[in-house]
Amino acid sequence: MLKYFIHKRSIKEINDIIYLLNKKKKRLSCYDFSNPYEEYDKSRKLFDTILNIAINKSDENLANAQYIFKLYFYLFCCLSEYFTMLQCKRYRDSWSKLQDCFDIIQVINNYTSIENALEVQQIQHMLLSYETLYPFNLFISAGYIVEKSHCSICGASMLGLCCPHVKGKLYWGKMAQEVIDKVKKIEEVSIVENPDDKRCVLELSDKNGYEFKKIEEFLKIGHPFLQDFSIEKRIEYRLKTNIKIVGRNDLCPCGSGLKFKKCCGKELYYKHEKLNIIALKRISLIYN
Amino acid sequence: MPVDKKRCMNHILIKDIEISFDEYFAKEKISKTTQDKLRNIDILAVPTQYHDSNYYFAKETISFLKYCNGKGSKYTVDYLADGDIKVLSLHCADLWLPTIICKDVLLPIIIGLITNYISDYIKGRINSRNESNVDVKIIVKNNNKGKEFYYNGPASKFVETFKATKFKKL
Numbered sequence: 001m002l003k004y005f006i007h008k009r010s011i012k013e014i015n016d017i018i019y020l021l022n023k024k025k026k027r028l029s030c031y032d033f034s035n036p037y038e039e040y041d042k043s044r045k046l047f048d049t050i051l052n053i054a055i056n057k058s059d060e061n062l063a064n065a066q067y068i069f070k071l072y073f074y075l076f077c078c079l080s081e082y083f084t085m086l087q088c089k090r091y092r093d094s095w096s097k098l099q100d101c102f103d104i105i106q107v108i109n110n111y112t113s114i115e116n117a118l119e120v121q122q123i124q125h126m127l128l129s130y131e132t133l134y135p136f137n138l139f140i141s142a143g144y145i146v147e148k149s150h151c152s153i154c155g156a157s158m159l160g161l162c163c164p165h166v167k168g169k170l171y172w173g174k175m176a177q178e179v180i181d182k183v184k185k186i187e188e189v190s191i192v193e194n195p196d197d198k199r200c201v202l203e204l205s206d207k208n209g210y211e212f213k214k215i216e217e218f219l220k221i222g223h224p225f226l227q228d229f230s231i232e233k234r235i236e237y238r239l240k241t242n243i244k245i246v247g248r249n250d251l252c253p254c255g256s257g258l259k260f261k262k263c264c265g266k267e268l269y270y271k272h273e274k275l276n277i278i279a280l281k282r283i284s285l286i287y288n
Numbered sequence: 289m290p291v292d293k294k295r296c297m298n299h300i301l302i303k304d305i306e307i308s309f310d311e312y313f314a315k316e317k318i319s320k321t322t323q324d325k326l327r328n329i330d331i332l333a334v335p336t337q338y339h340d341s342n343y344y345f346a347k348e349t350i351s352f353l354k355y356c357n358g359k360g361s362k363y364t365v366d367y368l369a370d371g372d373i374k375v376l377s378l379h380c381a382d383l384w385l386p387t388i389i390c391k392d393v394l395l396p397i398i399i400g401l402i403t404n405y406i407s408d409y410i411k412g413r414i415n416s417r418n419e420s421n422v423d424v425k426i427i428v429k430n431n432n433k434g435k436e437f438y439y440n441g442p443a444s445k446f447v448e449t450f451k452a453t454k455f456k457k458l
Contacts, residue, residue, distance in 0.1 A: 110412035143378045145344060158350060159372035161365075166354045187340070187376060194381045194418035 001111045002072055002118055005065040006288050011053065013046040017073070018288050020046075024076050025285040031225060033087070036080035040073055051173045063173030068111050072120070075104045079123070083225045091212040095134055099198050101127055111170070118286045126228040126283060133215040133231075138202040139195040148182035214275065221277055228280035237269040299441025300449050307389070307427065307434045309334070309368065312343050322370050330363035330394060331356055333386035335373070336425075344376035345369070346423070348405075349386040355405050363394065383409055383443060385424035392428045399426075399450050406443050422446055 009015045024039040047070050054063035078101050085094035105124045114121060149158045153171055156163035158178040165176035191202065204211045223229060243264050244253040252263035259265075312335065313323055325332055333353055335343035349367060356365045367373055367386070378384055383406060390398050402424060410420055420443045427434045437453070439446060 106412035110408075141378070141380050143376060143380075146375045146377050148372075157372050159375060161350065161353060161357075161367070164354075166358065167351050184374070187338075190380075192380055194420070196381045 001065045001068040001116075002108070002120075003116045004061060005069040008062060008065075009288075011050065013049045013053070017043045017046050017050075017069070021073050021076070022287045024073070024080075025287060028076055028080055029226060029285050031083075033080040033084045036077045036084065040077045043070075043073060054173065060172055064111070064170040067170055067173045067175065068108060071104050071107055072118075075101060075108070075120070075123070078104065086215070086219060086225075089216075091134075091215055095136065095201070096199050098127060098131060098134075102198075107175075110168070119283060122228065122281070122283050126226075129229050129231065133218050135204065135211045135214070136198070136201040138191050138193060139198055140200040140202065141190050141192045141195040141197075142186055143188040143190065144186045145184040146180055146182070147184040149178050149180045152177040152179055217275060218277065223277055223279065224282065226283045226285075228283060230278045230280060232276040232278055234274045234276055236272045236274050238272045240268060240270055243268060299439055299445055300453060301436075301438040301440075302453070303436050303438075305427065305434050305436045307429055307432050312337070312368075316343065316369070318368075319370050322368060325366055325368055326389070328364070329366045330390060331361075331365045331398065332389045333367040334389055334427075335368065336387055338376060343374075345373045346386040347375055347377050347384040349373060349375065352385055352402075352405055355408075356401055359401065359404075361397075361401075363397070381413070381418065382421040382423060385422065387425040387427065389427045389429055389434070392430065395426065395428055399447075402426075403447050406446055410443050419443060 005014065006018065009018060020039040020043045027033075047066055050066045051063055054060070054066065078097060082094055082097040082101060085091075085097055102124075105120055105127075108117065108120050109124075112120070146159065150156065151158050151163045151165050153165050153174055153176050154163055158167065165171060167176055167178050169176050245265075245268070246253055246260050248259070248261040248265060250260050252258050252260045252265065254264050256263045307326075309318075309323075309326065312318065331353075333345060333349050335345050337343050345367065350373070353365050353367060356363075376384075385402065385405075388398055402422075406422055413420060421441060422443045423440050425439075426437045428437070437450075439449060441449065
């Protein structure tokens with residue numbers, strides 16, 4: 001779909017969109033994350049025009065390709081905003097933005113083969129590494145009974161077979177979505193590892209910033225934003241600094257009356273998880 | 289690649305069952321026309337009774353049935369309910385497919401359709417950190433009796449699990 005859209009650049013509006021996207025990518029590669037949606041906002045009318053052209057030409061492929069390319073364009077804006085959030089230490093917000101990026105990538109992957117996905121696979125790989133820096137491993141997931149819903153395209157019920165549209169599929173540049181009108185009841189709320197939506201997280205009650213220690217440490221290293229990486233965890237045992245060390249058979253300085261080796265001397269070391277960041281390939285943004 | 293039967297069989301449960309929807313028909317006051325679907329429809333999605341004793345359909349029921357229809361199948365496809373269905377939507381990345389009733393000759397076709405549906409579903413989720421699980425029940429009917437194949441396991445293991453299942457010997 002992405003390449004199909006680019007191949008149609010003889011259409012003036014598509015050419016203009018590609019120019020704006022190249023400009024956006026250039027800013028991104030220079031770490032200029034300001035006004036993340038500037039180019040995208042300028043391109044919106046152009047995308048609408050292309051959709052009209054596609055409809056007039058009865059070209060459903062072009063209509064759908066403009067939807068996917070629009071998402072592709074939006075991905076770079078979300079990336080800029082994500083990096084801005086990291087720079088501003090808005091870690092909680094950055095998690096949601098990261099999930100926005102994954103949602104976009106999921107739709108692009110659905111409609112594009114790996115070899116035609118331009119740099120999307122590289123970006124996904126890099127973002128998956130970023131995801132491991134967050135403390136969120138468990139999520140809240142609700143199970144509910146849907147009694148009434150309708151199709152975002154034709155308005156017919158999506159709980160029957162009358163509506164011809166399949167949820168998540170593209171039709172003339174629009175995605176068929178199920179709009180839920182009535183939930184009978186929330187059946188359950190579960191804690192799961194693999195939810196559909198990772199935005200509803202279980203957070204630690206310790207709000208002293210400790211929860212984002214890993215990502216803070218990572219940012220302190222100054223790893224370039226658009227460079228892929230992998231993380232190697234190493235467990236180190238470090239000497240506790242609050243224990244006064246005496247001879248093994250001496251009385252323990254803590255006053256327990258026990259020998260040092262049978263008291264504080266038993267636990268002289270603590271476990272420390274050290275992150276080794278291994279820099280991988282820099283994301284090579286593709287200019288069309 | 290050789291199929292590790294023992295590992296695969298951990299995800300599938302096979303048992304003989306009596307097919308009876310009398311309680312469901314009475315509770316939901318299901319019409320005679322709909323009841324007849326049990327005999328007339330080739331690929332039929334049926335509801336499952338949950339712990340609140342009500343009957344609901346799985347989250348992917350409608351999408352899956354539309355998918356079967358869209359594949360230009362010559363077989364009839366429907367669900368066992370009057371009007372719209374009630375769906376239990378579990379907000380989880382797992383794929384909750386419906387319970388399907390079919391004749392024994394259609395089992396390979398159903399497995400093929402499910403396999404393709406799973407492939408389409410996980411295409412967008414490629415490279416994601418957690419693999420999606422699939423939950424699906426296929427009931428092969430023979431009059432009022434049936435054999436139930438319940439699969440609950442990783443999406444990627446669905447095909448090899450069914451390859452490892454020797455249907456004739458069951």
